[in-house]
Amino acid sequence: SLGYINGRFVSLEELVLPIEERGHQFGDGVYEFFRVYEGNPFMLEEHLDRLYRSADLIRIDIAPDRDELRAIMDELISRSGLANGDIYLQVTRGMAPRNHAFPSVPSSLTMTIKPWRELAPAVREQGVQVLLHPDERWLNCHIKSLNLLPNLLAKQAAVEEGCFEAVLVRDGFVTEGSSSNAYLVKDGAIRTHPATNHILGGIARIAVRRIAEEQGIPFLEEAFGPEELLAADEAFLTSSGIELVPIAGVHGRGAIGSGRPGPVARAIHARYAELTRQR
Numbered sequence: 001s002l003g004y005i006n007g008r009f010v011s012l013e014e015l016v017l018p019i020e021e022r023g024h025q026f027g028d029g030v031y032e033f034f035r036v037y038e039g040n041p042f043m044l045e046e047h048l049d050r051l052y053r054s055a056d057l058i059r060i061d062i063a064p065d066r067d068e069l070r071a072i073m074d075e076l077i078s079r080s081g082l083a084n085g086d087i088y089l090q091v092t093r094g095m096a097p098r099n100h101a102f103p104s105v106p107s108s109l110t111m112t113i114k115p116w117r118e119l120a121p122a123v124r125e126q127g128v129q130v131l132l133h134p135d136e137r138w139l140n141c142h143i144k145s146l147n148l149l150p151n152l153l154a155k156q157a158a159v160e161e162g163c164f165e166a167v168l169v170r171d172g173f174v175t176e177g178s179s180s181n182a183y184l185v186k187d188g189a190i191r192t193h194p195a196t197n198h199i200l201g202g203i204a205r206i207a208v209r210r211i212a213e214e215q216g217i218p219f220l221e222e223a224f225g226p227e228e229l230l231a232a233d234e235a236f237l238t239s240s241g242i243e244l245v246p247i248a249g250v251h252g253r254g255a256i257g258s259g260r261p262g263p264v265a266r267a268i269h270a271r272y273a274e275l276t277r278q279r
């Protein structure tokens with residue numbers, strides 16, 4: 001594992017931030033999380049697009065430009081010696097005496113690389129239970145902001161019920177998971193919430209859409225409710241960290257489809273796994 005902060009490579013244990021840092025005090029920043037497969041960050045350009053877009057939307061200027069950022073990342077990967085790793089990247093509005101209004105200081109960039117956080121094989125082989133939970137987030141969920149408290153509370157509620165993920169419901173519609181996008185499969189078509197301000201447009205979601213198109217599986221961006229989820233043939237979650245995980249059932253409500261991972265989820269994930277290796 002290895003860390004990076006504003007031009008320096010550091011161990012993860014090193015104390016590097018002053019107390020008055022806006023990510024720490026306000027969650028005033030944005031982040032990305034992506035996986036490195038055999039030295040290559042998967043869908044790096046899409047992650048960088050989202051990073052710079054998120055930062056723009058909250059008016060943070062990321063000091064390194066894209067080329068510089070790619071170079072820093074390459075160096076982080078090579079110095080870490082990890083061919084396969086998870087990179088967490090965070091940009092905050094910087095270090096300044098605590099005050100809500102924006103300071104005139106440079107933004108701050110930190111990164112970590114760690115070995116993959118592996119899923120138990122049973123998760124993908126058997127599918128998972130999810131907990132339906134109210135979506136209590138703000139109206140800018142398309143920004144990958146550091147403010148994750150509603151997501152954490154929902155995830156913790158799910159974990160305490162023995163579930164893998166909380167599936168969030170806003171105004172009668174499933175938006176997404178607490179840290180994943182959510183999909184159902186009905187009559188051979190994949191359905192997921194449109195990429196509006198109510199969800200984070202996942203990069204794994206982009207990969208799933210491309211794979212579906214390639215395989216001739218309809219990919220419908222139409223929101224669905226909990227009843228439609230329960231009546232689906234299959235359902236699954238995606239994120240850069242978990243790739244694709246089938247949903248076997250909804251806590252307290254019953255199984256989805258056969259209660260086992262379905263053929264569409266399996267086919268999409270098989271291709272996803274191939275793409276991560278094929279570069």
Ligand code: PLP
Binds near residue numbers: 176178240
């Ligand atoms: N939705 C939320 C709220 C997330 O936090 C995440 C990832 O952490 C995702 C969706 C999936 O995004 P990605 O596929 O880019 O990892």
